[in-house]
Amino acid sequence: MEKSVESAGRARQKRPGFLEGGLLLLLLLVTAALVALGVLYADRRGKQLPHLASRLCSLQEERNFVKRKARGIPESQEGSEICTTPGCVMAAARILQNMDPTTEPCDDFYQFACGGWLRHHVIPETNSRYSIFDILRDELEVILKAVLENSTAKDRPAVEKAKTLYRSCMNESVIERRGAQPLLHTLEVVGGWPVAMDEWNETVGLTWELERQLALMNSQFNRRVLIDLFVWNDDRNSSRHVIYIDQPTLGMPSREYYFSSGSDRKVREAYLQLMVSVATMLREDENLPRDSRRVWEDMAQVLELETQLAKATVPQEERHDVIALYHRMGLEELQSQFGLKGFNWTLFIQTVLSSVDIELLPDEEVVVYGTPYLHNLGSILDTYSARTIQNYLVWRLVQDRIGSLSQRFKDTRVHYRRALFGTMVEEARWRECVGYVNSNMESAVGSLYVREAFPGDSKSMVRELIGKVRAVFVETLDELGWMDELSKEKAREKAMSIREQIGHPDYILEERNKRLDEEYSNLNFSEHLYFENGLQSLKVGAQRSLRKLREKVDPNLWIIGAAVVNAFYSPNRNQIVFPAGILQPPFFSKEQPQALNFGGIGTVIGHEITHGFDDSGRNFDKNGNMMDWWSNFSSQHFREQSECMIYQYGNYSWDLAEGQNVNGFNTLGENIADNGGVRQAYQAYLKWMAEGGKDQQLPGLALTHEQLFFINYAQVWCGSYRPEFAIQSIKTDVHSPLKYRVLGSLQNLAAFADTFHCAQGTPMNPRERCRVW
Ligand SMILES: [Zn+2]
Numbered sequence: 001m002e003k004s005v006e007s008a009g010r011a012r013q014k015r016p017g018f019l020e021g022g023l024l025l026l027l028l029l030v031t032a033a034l035v036a037l038g039v040l041y042a043d044r045r046g047k048q049l050p051h052l053a054s055r056l057c058s059l060q061e062e063r064n065f066v067k068r069k070a071r072g073i074p075e076s077q078e079g080s081e082i083c084t085t086p087g088c089v090m091a092a093a094r095i096l097q098n099m100d101p102t103t104e105p106c107d108d109f110y111q112f113a114c115g116g117w118l119r120h121h122v123i124p125e126t127n128s129r130y131s132i133f134d135i136l137r138d139e140l141e142v143i144l145k146a147v148l149e150n151s152t153a154k155d156r157p158a159v160e161k162a163k164t165l166y167r168s169c170m171n172e173s174v175i176e177r178r179g180a181q182p183l184l185h186t187l188e189v190v191g192g193w194p195v196a197m198d199e200w201n202e203t204v205g206l207t208w209e210l211e212r213q214l215a216l217m218n219s220q221f222n223r224r225v226l227i228d229l230f231v232w233n234d235d236r237n238s239s240r241h242v243i244y245i246d247q248p249t250l251g252m253p254s255r256e257y258y259f260s261s262g263s264d265r266k267v268r269e270a271y272l273q274l275m276v277s278v279a280t281m282l283r284e285d286e287n288l289p290r291d292s293r294r295v296w297e298d299m300a301q302v303l304e305l306e307t308q309l310a311k312a313t314v315p316q317e318e319r320h321d322v323i324a325l326y327h328r329m330g331l332e333e334l335q336s337q338f339g340l341k342g343f344n345w346t347l348f349i350q351t352v353l354s355s356v357d358i359e360l361l362p363d364e365e366v367v368v369y370g371t372p373y374l375h376n377l378g379s380i381l382d383t384y385s386a387r388t389i390q391n392y393l394v395w396r397l398v399q400d401r402i403g404s405l406s407q408r409f410k411d412t413r414v415h416y417r418r419a420l421f422g423t424m425v426e427e428a429r430w431r432e433c434v435g436y437v438n439s440n441m442e443s444a445v446g447s448l449y450v451r452e453a454f455p456g457d458s459k460s461m462v463r464e465l466i467g468k469v470r471a472v473f474v475e476t477l478d479e480l481g482w483m484d485e486l487s488k489e490k491a492r493e494k495a496m497s498i499r500e501q502i503g504h505p506d507y508i509l510e511e512r513n514k515r516l517d518e519e520y521s522n523l524n525f526s527e528h529l530y531f532e533n534g535l536q537s538l539k540v541g542a543q544r545s546l547r548k549l550r551e552k553v554d555p556n557l558w559i560i561g562a563a564v565v566n567a568f569y570s571p572n573r574n575q576i577v578f579p580a581g582i583l584q585p586p587f588f589s590k591e592q593p594q595a596l597n598f599g600g601i602g603t604v605i606g607h608e609i610t611h612g613f614d615d616s617g618r619n620f621d622k623n624g625n626m627m628d629w630w631s632n633f634s635s636q637h638f639r640e641q642s643e644c645m646i647y648q649y650g651n652y653s654w655d656l657a658e659g660q661n662v663n664g665f666n667t668l669g670e671n672i673a674d675n676g677g678v679r680q681a682y683q684a685y686l687k688w689m690a691e692g693g694k695d696q697q698l699p700g701l702a703l704t705h706e707q708l709f710f711i712n713y714a715q716v717w718c719g720s721y722r723p724e725f726a727i728q729s730i731k732t733d734v735h736s737p738l739k740y741r742v743l744g745s746l747q748n749l750a751a752f753a754d755t756f757h758c759a760q761g762t763p764m765n766p767r768e769r770c771r772v773w
Pocket residue numbers: 001002038039040041607611670673
């Protein structure tokens with residue numbers, strides 16, 4: 001899992017997590033990240049919401065289960081007591097309902113563990129993907145709804161602001177009454193949207209300057225269009241910040257949508273139609289002539305321009321070698337290498353920084369990541385008129401803001417969203433608002449969530465689990481024949497240096513600590529101005545990130561809020577984070593057997609630790625500095641071990657995505673993390689028992705503790721996708737599809753086959769296995 005808090009900068013460009021993309025906003029941000037954080041699960045867009053799957057099953061079902069139990073499962077674990085506390089009963093019921101004991105676990109363990117869940121759930125009309133993970137996120141939103149709507153409490157300023165932002169979002173009657181007016185006002189500020197004006201070329205167009213326009217979009221609206229410029233931790237010096245220049249994200253989630261045939265064409269057409277519809281509506285509202293031919297021409301030009309940009313970008317799978325991507329240079333070199341037909345880089349960068357009163361230094365350095373893109377950009381800029389470029393820049397702002405306008409604007413997105421996500425219905429307003437406020441005010445909302453739902457004493461138990469899994473990672477280095485002693489020693493040091501953050505930062509609960517309120521001191525929301533509140537958030541987010549340029553890196557900063565069901569690894573900080581939101585069943589509970597905790601949060605811990613050693617994380621040392629600490633021998637063999645997994649996962653053909661194969665390159669880092677995570681957590685569990693740990697037996701389940709470990713591991717990933725979203729995910733999600741996360745990692749683990757007595761040659765006990773860590 002990966003990701004970060006700040007809304008500008010690399011933080012938000014986390015790789016998509018496990019789930020699907022979240023709101024459109026998140027999606028836009030997701031694609032660009034390079035070394036972003038390692039996330040456990042993709043964020044999803046359409047919507048997510050569930051309820052816990054912890055209904056109790058009836059006695060009748062229980063009897064049936066026993067009769068139909070799969071071969072190879074013993075009646076009970078000798079010597080352990082049956083636990084009948086509410087926590088154990090709930091866990092047992094959940095596990096029973098999710099599994100399909102009629103399936104042979106050695107043939108298809110995913111179906112065995114998740115068949116019951118899959119049979120009992122239909123993807124809601126609002127969702128593009130639906131899984132146990134998504135349901136946890138839905139339930140978290142229910143908690144946030146209650147705390148954000150609670151108006152009886154006397155709140156500190158940060159919390160009051162979060163509630164005001166929420167109420168402004170829920171204030172639909174005012175939003176309806178205001179119609180397009182707030183957007184039209186904004187368009188004036190950004191120099192107009194030519195397609196929705198008369199005579200742009202003859203007026204504003206005469207003094208239009210690309211450099212200032214890009215700077216305005218970047219610093220005032222956090223729209224990093226055409227050229228991505230942001231401030232982030234310097235990969236080569238983790239204690240300081242530096243300016244990065246990279247290829248930008250696009251309006252659609254991935255470059256292939258711009259030129260591939262087949263189902264991608266439908267998305268492309270819906271995207272163009274969306275631009276045309278919005279422009280047409282704005283012209284109406286401005287009482288301009290319809291002029292549909294001109295609107296179509298303008299928007300078709302925009303799509304053509306963006307298609308050229310898409311082709312100029314480098315595909316994600318060719319951007320895995322961060323060391324090769326990193327080019328640090330001074331401003332003169334930047335200007336001479338990437339002239340872009342007269343583009344004034346100093347003017348552009350200085351204008352962005354002036355928004356936070358920072359002066360460029362004479363010897364200021366920038367890090368260029370998107371070298372090939374920038375080489376291609378010059379001739380593209382040369383081909384298109386100022387009008388088309390301005391139409392495009394403003395479109396990207398408009399696209400981002402449509403969702404905060406009245407219903408008729410939101411309705412224009414229906415076809416596009418259906419093509420992209422397969423969803424028919426927008427999520428409930430309150431869910432949208434809860435998600436919006438949480439992602440914009442993570443600390444304030446986190447404080448409400450933690451007070452309401454997080455038992456503080458779980459921190460110490462999770463810390464202990466981290467210690468156990470980390471110890472196993474270090475011990476099992478000895479088993480690796482592909483690595484030499486020197487590199488093992490470095491790996492050991494790095495693993496021991498990983499810093500952990502669990503639950504939430506303390507200061508968000510400290511009433512007398514002003515820090516929480518200071519975080520939001522620049523925000524002044526109004527209940528009646530949702531649209532303007534959103535603009536404020538964009539601006540403050542962008543500037544908070546830019547301002548860091550002259551600040552040292554704060555090693556204690558939390559890169560994500562507490563009310564988040566996910567987990568993260570940050571290579572620049574060599575740090576793992578487990579927010580309060582994930583420290584709940586099925587991942588973790590003091591009230592459930594340790595087999596479930598090790599199979600749940602234990603595997604997540606192992607996953608995040610292993611990110612420090614995946615194809616991307618391995619390029620950073622124990623202090624988060626990008627640097628090659630590998631011997632040639634070990635480095636060479638790392639690649640060979642990885643190739644095995646690239647091939648293995650690349651051979652999974654995914655029925656939901658029109659039979660396309662998983663991209664073994666793009667998912668490599670996550671697959672390495674999944675494989676390492678389950679192996680380490682399982683080993684740590686065995687070790688815990690061998691050292692005298694006594695685990696509890698669950699009622700109604702004739703399964704060994706070891707079997708329970710693997711079932712809980714698999715069940716976290718029970719879920720399904722809409723075909724449209726499967727097609728999108730296979731392009732954009734750095735995680736493998738849920739099913740293959742489970743199958744791929746367990747096929748590689750001989751201990752799994754032993755636990756379920758799988759005969760050699762059955763699908764879950766293959767002759768060939770891959771292993772990196
Ligand atoms: Zn991950």
